[in-house]
Amino acid sequence: MKGDYNKAGFETRAIHAGQPADPQTGAVSVPIYQTSTYAQEEVGKHKGYEYSRTHNPTRTALELCVASLEGGENAHALAFASGLGAETTLLLSLRSGDHVLLSDDVYGGTYRLFAKVLSQYGIQFDLADLTDLERAAGKMRTTTKLVWLETPTNPWLKVIDIASVAEMAHNAGSLLVVDNTFASPYLQRPLEFGADVVLHSSTKYLGGHSDAVGGLLVMRDKELRDRIAFFQNAAGAVPGPFDSWLIMRGIKTLPIRMRAHQENALAIGHFLEQHPKVEQVMYPGLPSHPQHELAKKQMNGFGGMLSFITKGGEAEARAIVARTKIFTLAESLGGVESLIEYPGAMTHASLAGSPIEMNPALVRLSVGIESTEDLLHDLEQALG
Structure with a gap:
């Protein structure tokens, strides 16, 4: 070989x-x-x-x-x-x-x-x-x-x-x-x-x-x-x-990183689905996701990206991204560190006024490979 x-x-x-x-x-x-x-x-x-x-x-x-x-x-x-x-x-x-x-x-x-x-x-x-x-x-x-x-x-x-x-x-x-x-x-x-x-x-x-x-x-x-x-x-x-x-x-470390990313993302997805301030969670690893079965067939796992809609609208979404301590407010994704962002004014600001303009209550997470408990506690305090 x-x-x-x-x-x-x-x-x-x-x-x-x-x-x-x-x-x-x-x-x-x-x-x-x-x-x-x-x-x-x-x-x-x-x-x-x-x-x-x-x-x-x-x-x-x-x-x-x-x-x-x-x-x-x-x-x-x-x-x-x-x-x-x-x-x-x-x-x-x-x-x-x-x-x-x-x-x-x-x-x-x-x-x-x-x-x-x-x-x-x-x-x-x-x-x-x-x-x-x-x-x-x-x-x-x-x-x-x-x-x-x-x-x-x-x-x-x-x-x-x-x-x-x-x-x-x-x-x-x-x-x-x-x-x-x-x-x-x-x-x-x-x-x-x-x-x-x-x-x-x-x-x-x-x-x-x-x-x-x-x-x-x-x-x-x-x-x-x-x-x-x-x-x-x-x-x-x-x-x-x-x-x-x-x-x-x-x-060289992509396989072990992706396994850790998705383990954390799945735990966070389950947590957010149960939170009273969250209206909807988008993560392919959740059975509630409309294409969950397709994801199981087409993918070898569900990844580290997750988005959710807050019940409090834009004001609440902006407040959440400002309150996290481990999740860093930043654009981009896919790094070992967890990131949080407000797409409507950051990565997807160019969609303003277009047919696919962002929902103002949407928050996007790039879930890193830190301690699962630390990430959950950070989101818990940010959500209040």
């Missing part, structure tokens, strides 16, 4: 795939190749690297590792400077007049990219509830090139049937893009259900320590990978070697 880890278990691949010992020194950890350019023996004759915008050995190791985790030996990954950098580069493959069917529950930055940026260049999009495929199919066009979804969604934690949406997309000649940031490849692998492109903000669970920003695209089709790689190099939204190394280091 030495050197070929694609048949190994997930935990083994997270540590070893794409990361052999350095042949020059024997270093076990992939070196940080902090270089912008590479010596050539003669014009066009080199060791596979010319310029670090195009390729960098540290970045290559990250891409090989994530490709293995998402799809095995037949998958191809490309790393980017941010999740939105990955999205933008993928969308450079579209042309004016092309159409995207976009899930009606997406990260605010994704909606902003479509509504405020790409629309200026003739890229059209419609919003659809992709848990209702009969109605969603009615919004497909002959010009629909991509169907775009998150599952679980941000911030409502809806779970969408990837295989069914893939069938709908492919029947119409479209590609399916799945943002897998909330689940991570440890809990869900969309390529196995028919997705064409998997997207990650690697800033989140893959990095896992709130110390690096990055994005990733994973594809099974090499022709598509090569096309997007051209745009990656041409547009240049690539990560530096140190961020690539930090995210790769984070991935």
